Amino acid sequence: MPNHTPNNTALLSRSLAAVWHPCSQMKHYESFPLVPIARGSGVWLYDCDVKRYLDAVSSWWVNLFGHCNPRINAALRDQLETLEHVMLAGFTHEPVVLLSERLRELAPAGLGHCFYGSDGASATEIALKMSAHYWRNSGRPDKTQFISLQNSYHGETLGALSVTDVALFRDAYGALIRQQAIVPSPDSRKASAGESAEAYALRCADALETHLQRHHAELAAFIVEPLVQGAAGMAMYHPVYLKRARELCSQYGVHLIADEIAVGMGRTGTLFACEQAGITPDFLLLSKGITGGYLPLSIVMTTDEIYQAFYADQTARGFLHSHSYTGNPLACRAALATLDIFQQDNVLAANRNKATYLNQVAQPLREHPAVRDWRNTGMIWAFEVVTPHADFAQRCFALALQSELLLRPIGNTVYFMPPYVINEAEMDLLVSRTLDIVEALA
Ligand SMILES: Cc1ncc(COP(=O)(O)O)c(C=O)c1O
Numbered sequence: 037m038p039n040h041t042p043n044n045t046a047l048l049s050r051s052l053a054a055v056w057h058p059c060s061q062m063k064h065y066e067s068f069p070l071v072p073i074a075r076g077s078g079v080w081l082y083d084c085d086v087k088r089y090l091d092a093v094s095s096w097w098v099n100l101f102g103h104c105n106p107r108i109n110a111a112l113r114d115q116l117e118t119l120e121h122v123m124l125a126g127f128t129h130e131p132v133v134l135l136s137e138r139l140r141e142l143a144p145a146g147l148g149h150c151f152y153g154s155d156g157a158s159a160t161e162i163a164l165k166m167s168a169h170y171w172r173n174s175g176r177p178d179k180t181q182f183i184s185l186q187n188s189y190h191g192e193t194l195g196a197l198s199v200t201d202v203a204l205f206r207d208a209y210g211a212l213i214r215q216q217a218i219v220p221s222p223d224s225r226k227a228s229a230g231e232s233a234e235a236y237a238l239r240c241a242d243a244l245e246t247h248l249q250r251h252h253a254e255l256a257a258f259i260v261e262p263l264v265q266g267a268a269g270m271a272m273y274h275p276v277y278l279k280r281a282r283e284l285c286s287q288y289g290v291h292l293i294a295d296e297i298a299v300g301m302g303r304t305g306t307l308f309a310c311e312q313a314g315i316t317p318d319f320l321l322l323s324k325g326i327t328g329g330y331l332p333l334s335i336v337m338t339t340d341e342i343y344q345a346f347y348a349d350q351t352a353r354g355f356l357h358s359h360s361y362t363g364n365p366l367a368c369r370a371a372l373a374t375l376d377i378f379q380q381d382n383v384l385a386a387n388r389n390k391a392t393y394l395n396q397v398a399q400p401l402r403e404h405p406a407v408r409d410w411r412n413t414g415m416i417w418a419f420e421v422v423t424p425h426a427d428f429a430q431r432c433f434a435l436a437l438q439s440e441l442l443l444r445p446i447g448n449t450v451y452f453m454p455p456y457v458i459n460e461a462e463m464d465l466l467v468s469r470t471l472d473i474v475e476a477l478a
Pocket residue numbers: 155156157158160189190191192261266267295296297298299323324
């Protein structure tokens with residue numbers, strides 16, 4: 037790299053001049069400056085001068101085993117010397133074969149075919165297209181509609197936005213998006229007084245059934261974020277909803293797409309969130325943590341039944357979808373190294389102990405009078421803050437940076453989704469400094 041060690045100020049002004057940052061109103065960076073990052077190690081990100089930040093959001097929910105993890109680095113170095121990339125149409129390579137074989141062993145039974153994309157939104161596009169194309173190939177060309185949950189998030193390309201229920205991301209593009217139906221979210225915070233999370237989830241499943249009864253003839257698939265709706269503000273719900281959704285989708289002949297882009301790879305306590313409901317979806321979407329947070333890769337896993345509907349002599353019956361970097365060997369190798377760490381370090385068991393520890397040390401935070409709806413699933417924690425500040429999210433973000441934390445609240449929801457390598461001292465620091473921030477903003 038030419039300018040090797042820039043200072044913070046120089047990097048910021050060059051970035052603002054040359055880089056159009058994502059998910060941003062660029063003008064806001066006049067009052068809330070960008071955060072320059074020079075390097076990372078473990079849960080820590082370091083700027084170009086002297087500051088460090090504990091990455092409590094795993095850099096948009098991707099990082100699992102820390103920044104610059106030595107084992108993933110070593111695997112990538114080795115792969116770099118072997119094969120950096122080859123197109124996957126008409127060619128194959130060992131990392132993509134090994135990864136597909138290993139995922140087939142690990143995923144809920146029956147998901148034996150892996151189709152590759154690049155980022156999360158491309159996996160959503162692939163699943164939507166594959167589902168509708170399956171029905172077309174099966175003599176049901178009218179099944180072209182989709183349903184998703186209220187407050188769902190499945191990515192921001194046009195197809196993915198059509199099943200994303202976040203007004204801020206959708207409204208400007210309304211004219212470009214095909215309107216799809218939304219069914220009630222089983223978000224357990226919405227249960228009536230005295231109603232259990234399970235009872236509320238079943239009530240929402242009844243609403244899903246009513247919709248399926250009326251519309252199944254034109255429905256291709258129901259897409260859902262299993263157990264935790266991330267962008268909705270870490271809305272958590274009872275697994276019985278997924279179990280019931282699986283039964284209903286099978287009964288009414290509608291595919292179930294499990295978008296595990298954010299919740300897969302151990303985030304909810306099991307390797308895949310669907311395991312907690314004991315179900316196999318028709319499509320399982322993976323991205324984000326699949327490469328340990330190193331490289332863009334997404335995977336759509338599906339069943340033999342769906343695969344066979346495309347297997348024919350005619351080219352047009354095939355799934356003619358592609359991205360240049362589909363199944364990139366470096367990304368697949370990072371994913372293989374990530375799976376090795378899960379296996380060698382018994383990560384899911386270690387995470388259970390970490391979650392127990394964090395819940396214990398978080399007691400004073402949970403009990404703070406401004407904290408509402410404390411919730412935890414696996415390695416995700418969230419709560420709402422009662423505050424007089426309309427711009428709570430920005431203030432909290434800024435105060436957190438001053439306290440060496442990278443927190444990125446969604447509205448009034450503060451959440452922790454740290455890399456799994458976080459240790460007890462780091463959890464203590466995360467919780468105690470968050471408590472100070474809540475105190476300051478309550
Ligand atoms: C559940 C879910 N689906 C899809 C996506 C889109 O992934 P990407 O940002 O890689 O396109 C996200 C991203 O946050 C997500 O949380």
